[in-house]
Amino acid sequence: MSAMRHRPMAPPGNGAGAGAAGEHGDSDDNNFTDDESSPLTHDIYGGSQRTIQETKGWDVFRDPPIKIETGSTANQECLELTIKILKIFAYVITFIIVLTGGVIAKGTMLFMTSQIRKDKKMEYCNKDLGRDKNFVVRLPEEERVAWIWAILIAYALPEIGALIRSARICFFKTFKVPKTGHFLFAWLMESLNTVGMALLMFVVLPQIDAIQGAMLTNCLCVIPGIFGLLSRTSKEGKRFVKVIIDLAAVAAQVTGLVIWPLLENRRELWVIPVACVMISCGWWENYVSPQSPLGLVRALGRIKDEMRYTRYFCHMFFSIWKILLFFTFTLLIYWAQGDEPGNLFAMYGDAFGPHKIIVYELPAGLGGVLPDTLESANIDTVDVDAAYNTVVYVLLLQIFGAYLCYIFGKFACKILIQGFSYAFPVSLTVPLSVSFLIAACGIRIDDPCFFHDTIPDYLFFTSPSNFRFNNFVTEQMAWAWILWLLSQTWIALHIWTPKCERLATTEKLFVRPMYSSLLIDQSMALNRRRDDQADVKTEDLSEIEKEKGDEYYETISVHTDRSSAPNKPSIKSSDNITRIYSCATMWHETKDEMIEFLKSIMRMDEDQCARRVAQKYLRVLDPDYYEFETHIFFDDAFEISDHSDDDIQCNRFVKLLIGTMDEAASEIHQTTIRLRPPKKYPTPYGGRLVWTLPGKTKFITHLKDKDRIRHRKRWSQVMYMYYLLGHRLMELPISVDRKDAIAENTYLLTLDGDIDFKPNAVTLLVDLMKKNKNLGAACGRIHPVGSGPMVWYQLFEYAIGHWLQKATEHMIGCVLCSPGCFSLFRGKALMDDNVMKKYTTRSDEARHYVQYDQGEDRWLCTLLLQRGYRVEYSAASDAYTHCPEGFNEFYNQRRRWVPSTIANIMDLLADAKRTIKINDNISLLYIFYQMMLMGGTILGPGTIFLMLVGAFVAAFRIDNWTSFHYNIVPILAFMFICFTCKSNIQLFVAQVLSTAYALIMMAVIVGTALQLGEDGIGSPSAIFLISMVGSFFIAACLHPQEFWCITCGLIYLLSIPSMYLLLILYSIINLNVVSWGTREVVAKKTKKELEAEKKAAEEAKKRVKQKSMLSFLQSGIGDNGDEEGSVEFSLAGLFRCIFCTHGKTSDEKQQLTSIAESLDTIKQRMDTIESAVDPHGHHATRHGRRRTTSSGSKDHHLLTSVAEKSGDESDESDSDTSAEPKQERDFLTNPYWIEDPDVRKGEVDFLSSSEIQFWKDLIDQYLYPIDNDPVEQARIAKDLKELRDSSVFAFFMINALFVLIVFLLQLNKDNIHVKWPFGVRTNITYDESTQEVHISKEYLQLEPIGLVFVFFFALILVIQFTAMLFHRFGTISHILASTELNFCKKKSEDLTQDQLIDKHAVEIVKNLQRLQGIDGDYDNDSGSGPDRIARRKTIQNLEKARQPRRQIGTLDVAFKKRFLKLTADAENNPATPILTRRLTMRAETIRALEVRKNSVMAERRKSAMQTLGAKNEYGITTGAPINNNGNLPNQRSGRISNAGISIKDVFNVNGGPGEQIYGSNGGGTINQGYEHVIDEDGDGNSLRLTTRNPHPHPHPQVSWGQNTNPGNNSGRL
Secondary structure (H helix, E strand, C coil), X not given: CCCCCCCCCCCCCCCCCCCHHHHCCCCCHHHCCCCCCCCCCCCCCCCCCCCCCCXXXXXXXXXXXXXXXXXXXXXXXXXXXXXXXXXXXXXXXXXXXXXXXXHHHHHHHHHHHHCCCCCCEEEECCCCCCCCCEEEEECCHHHHHHHHHHHHHHHHHHHHXXXXXXHHHHHHCCCCCCCHHHHHHHHHHHHHHHHHHHHHHHHHHHHCCHHHHHHHCCCCCHHHHHHHHHCCCCCCCCHHHHHHHHHHHHHHHHHHHHXXXXXHCCHHHHHHHHHHHHHHHHHHHHHCCCCCCCHHHHHHHHHHHHHHHHHHHHHHHHXXXXXXXXXXXXXXXXXXXXXXXXXXXXXXXXXXXXXXXXEEEECHHHCCCCCCCCCCCCCEEEEEECCCCHHHHHHXXXXXXHHHHHHHHHHHHHCCCHHHHHHHHHHHHHHHHHHHHHHHHHHHHHCXXXXXXXXXXXXXXXXXXXXXXXXXHHHCCHHHHHHHHHXXXXXXXXXXXXXXXXXXXXXXXXXXXXXXXXXXXXXXXXXXXXXXXXXXXXXXXXXXXXHHCCCCCCCCCCCCCCCCCCCCCCCCHHHHCEEEEEEEEECCCCHHHHHHHHHHHHHHHHHHXXXXXXXXXXXXXXCCCEEEEEEEEECCCEEEXXXXXXXXXXXXXXXXXXXXXXXXXXXXXXXXXXXXXCEEEEECCEEEEEEECCCCCEEEEEEECCCCCCXXXXXXXXXXXXXXXXXXXXXXXXXXXXXXXXXXXXXXXEEXXXXXXXXXXXXXXXXXXXXXXXXXXXXXXXXXXXXXXXXXXXXHHHHHXXXXXXXXXXXXXXXXXXXXXXXXXXXXXXXCCCCHHHHCCCCCCHHHHHHHHCCHHHXXXXXXXXXXXXXXXXXXXXXXXXXXXXXXXXXHHHHHHHHHHHHHHHHHHHCHHHHHHHCCCCCHHHHHHHHHHHHHHHCHHHHHHHHXXXXXXXXXXXXXXXXXXXXXXXXXXXXXXXXXXXXHHHXXXXXXXXXXXXXXXXHHHHHHHHHHHHHCCCCHHHHHHHHXXXXXXXXXXXXXXXXXXXXXXXXXXXXXXXXXXXXXXXHHHCCCCCCCCCCCCCCCCCHHHHHHHHHHHHHHHHHHHHCCHHHHHCCCCCCCCCEEEEEEEEECCCEEEEEXXXXXXXXXXXXXXXXXXXXXXXXXXXXXXHHHHCCCCCCCCCCCCCCCCCCCCCCCCCCCCHHHHHHHHCCCCHHHHCCCCCCCCCCCCCCHHHHCHHHCCCCECCCCHHHHHHHHHHHHHHHCCCCCCHHXXXXXXXXXXHHHHHHHHHHHHHHHHHHHHHHHHHHCCCXXXXXXXXXXXXXXXXXXXXXXXXEEEEEEEECHHHHHHHHHHHHXXXXXXXXXXXXXXXXXXXXXXXXXXXXXXXXXXXXXXXXXXXXXXXXXXXXXXXXXXXXXXXXXXXXXXXXXXXXXXXXHHHHHHHXXXXXCCCHHHHHHHHHHCCCCCCCCCCCCCCCCCCCCCCHHHHHHHXXXXXHHHHHHHHHXXXXXXXXXXXXXXXXXXXXXXXXXXXXXXXXXXXXXXXXXXXXXXXXXXXXXXXXXXXXXXXXCCEEEECCCCCCCCCCEEEECCCCCCCCCCCCCCCCCCCCCCCCCC
């Protein structure tokens, strides 16, 4: 928008200040108003501008809107309750599995290390050997070797997983090679971690008991603690306290390393500090920061930043190296302990096979004390068989325990239950392990046979010597261990305060690609990524607003992923805000469809307003905040006006939209609302209507004139892409980095004009976008809406298509089609090369019409895929759309879809090699899957035909050839009709055949069931049918809210021949028909067009007559079309017979009329010649419906020849030649449609010159209307027919060959077949004569092609079913992540009131901003019960409705009115509203809200007072540009002092009585040359200057205050 706009002055009472006092009449309002985009109660919204209405006493009865719950608003309470119960289960089950897995992994690791101590001796159970004796066992070397290998395998498996993951990403996606120095440093740290792990496992832990070992694992955080300490910056809050605690934590860690070496004085224990420090090096990366005050740590932080991109490349080598290094150090340690390393290999077979365990019997004199040596000759030995499988079981427990702990821990982080189900169990792992070990060791020492039936008696944890629980506190360093545990908890404190978004990727959650199985809890705590981005505090919002300049965005998303792009100083916080432009295309929607769409937009408007107001007034930060704007592109929005063919008016569909706006708003807000009439703009493409909705979001309708701009849906999409992403983004005067950030966070929500959805559905799609920056588009689950059998069929079809097909595409590759009715596209992806630009390609070839225009949304997704972007599907994002309810409309819709789908998939397959190379998400396997589906689609008719042939044979007991003839005849007849007859006849025949086939299919189903009964459950048909039905049923059970869709499966089965045979044939044979086929209506025609049609019909009649013999004999007699006969007779007027017909002779009057028409034609041509000769004369130009070159064909010049003009204008209607003077019209200044009373009396405004130029250039470049060139149209029609013929021939031949081969093989099945191994029939016969029993087996026979086809479809079914299961898990995770529980994290009573408000801020605002009841609306309660009805205050409510009042129509004003009345003193102020049923409105909660209210008011008062200083020349509270150049104007000498201004008027600069004129009330003057205009684009803090109306209004101008001094004019702008 330019800074200067010309428009008529607003009439009195409708200006900026009119009626404002009524809104701010309360004393509190005087000190509190909105400083954002001007409140809708002033100037740009008429909600409270209406004059006070007096209601007549007899007409007070009301019909308020009733809330109807359908589609997206259907009652979801049961589903929501189910989801909440599921989330509770998720909390509990995840907590249990993470804790159990961690304890099992920790315990089994200590169990394994306990068995590898050299010469380990332990007491053996005497239960089986002699109750009165004592036994001791020493583990043989074979046993030790087995446990060493178990530790090696347990360590190596996660590293192998990291290797596979890294290789997959590097080979199938992209990678970056690191700098050599960075690679070597990371390699050194990983090597140190590996060596330390080997020392800990094979040296330290075998030398200490299991309880000490568990405690020691809490001392592995030295390096992370030190780096975390050194990374603290001065910007952190309470830095000094944190540094002190850091020092204490590091000190506690260090004491853990030296306490046992010092106390026990064993040399081998000095390996402990070395091993622990080396292990802690592995987590260095998570604790260094590029913002550290120390240069060394900053350098490490830079390496960390690079590792984000090079990690998988590095870990491809690190994983292999770490396995080899760990194995090498295992051998070295084994050798250093005096053993032969070769034993690890030589004894491998014996270690994992049968071997003996030697048990020593102790002499009675020892009294149970274990001797130092067992080689004495007087000690008896017993050989016991080893339970050699135990090591395998323990290893499997360790592997699965660690893996489940990691997987479910990651799941907890993804669905935002990290505190309870991740951090808590991870922190509890060691304490619980220690507790179990203390109990187990104490029991084992007291009773060696306690675990006799559970654990082999020769295996157990290394227990403390002479262990007694009473001595544990002193001897086992329990108190010191508590310090170590607390220090680890402090160093890993970040796991308790996660900041990641929903469904965050593994890379965002964890630093290293996999976990450490042997130290699972430390790995989970220290490897969980720390979110170093600090929270933006609510008190910093005002500072952010200052930085943003003229932008009014209220907050930033604290969850913006900054990892993909380093922080750039030029990028502002507001650039990362989510911006959603909903872009809908409309054409001929019905009223019900429009209302559903408008209600969806109103819900988005309400939600966005609540989020904005919550941040502005309640000072909370909302991670889901977004900016929102709606654009509707109305195709063919104009028609010939009723009074003149020269003028155009909005068609009935546009008027229907205008008329339903209030109705939709009233239904959403449950009170009668009348929106202000839309602001009207003439535009180069037609026109524009702009509403401002109650939530202050813009609703912009672009009216397309098909004579000025190209129509149809694809070109509407080109319009909004170039307008929003080209003009409004790329032409911003900001840096490239800022544009890049804005484009990445700008999304286009593509909609159809009948879609129905909730804001939550959009939020879920945005979640996917935030999760993956490579995501170009995301679509939701589309539910068809309507009634009738066709809708029932589509219910099942859509369900199966989404449950199986789309879910499979999402999981194994990319979704190929994100439907245009409800999808979210990333702006940056659309702006990429070969996407937006290529999308503007004009269809010049026959193939283009099929691929580009018939399936535009699928082609757009194909372009995104070919550029490397991903397209995803979110099953949790529900949207409801009206689907075809009639057979003809359905067939015509699919006639468009089928060829375009085949064309786009073939295009993708043809370009598969390049697409695989550029797109990380598309693999060769996925291409093979799509090829299989394409083959199934092409061979579908042949398959269905063969199925019908076989079904006829089974059901009607006829032979194969008869069945073949019965089926081939109707299909060939239908193909012939499709080639020769019109569309309506084709559809009628298709309908008749579909009905017949449905009846036949019912018989076929019965026959098939009988056949299955004969063949048995093991037959191929039975297995396939049971598998298909079973997969559908399980899929329905996994989609409980859509379960009833499966009941429509019977209709789907009956319709199979119609949909997969007849519909495919109809679509392919009508490939040359490129009309839309649905929602088509008869266009209004001019008199000229009607006369032309009449003349054409007459000419056709003449041509027919001239071909007859009688007309040849009677040539020249009569030519006016009327006939009479030489012989006529009639009977009572019922009929008339004419013999020897001839034309009536023209009479004299008709001939004179013809001459007059010829003279009129000559006069018109003379006028045309005069206008061409003297173009600058006074000849009045008419608006007409002829287009100029700027909006017309690119190939025509501005000056057309006289001959062309005379040809074009010779047929003007009589009204054009009348002498009555006509108003001169220009379509960019005063087109007729603006004055149409049906378009409401809204304000008229004009586009800026830059935007007008943009539209002219865009139309000239890409969107000029395509001329109806008969030659070109004939060529295209011919090419389309040739494409149709070649496609039909190829299609027919492929299916014919397939049918022929399979049918012939079926006939010769006895000779060529494959025996089916299942469902074998066994026949037993007894021959009495020979007394022999004959047993014969009868196998089912399958022809080879049939066998291949069964496996082919079975493979597709298995792939889709498996992918559906995985996708369901992802969807449930997404739903759970988006579900809030009020009682799991903290009880409401445990939350402070501020926390309670922060948690429910949006919900509180939604209740406070409700329009229902704000104007004294009464409750139209329709409840039952004697008290409720009898006590209903009907008369009082009617009397209240009669009272005059000024209605509030804006959500922010309604919020402020309620918010200002909030007080904790409920007795003195009973008007305190109830916020929500779920929140208990205790006095403390209301008091907390009141504190926030007072805080906001104080801040605004202070901010307003600061603007009164000398630096603010005009007393404007914004830093936005106010002159044409976008800069602040130079200071003028005549500035007026602002002293003495009242606070009321300071707050009302942008919304009070003095809003219309800039300045203050204390001595300011009226600017006589300019008036205030509010920007329509949401740039609410910028003030614009526009010239006054050249025709001054008779009423005086509104002044700064009520007492303006008319003589003081020295301070003009």
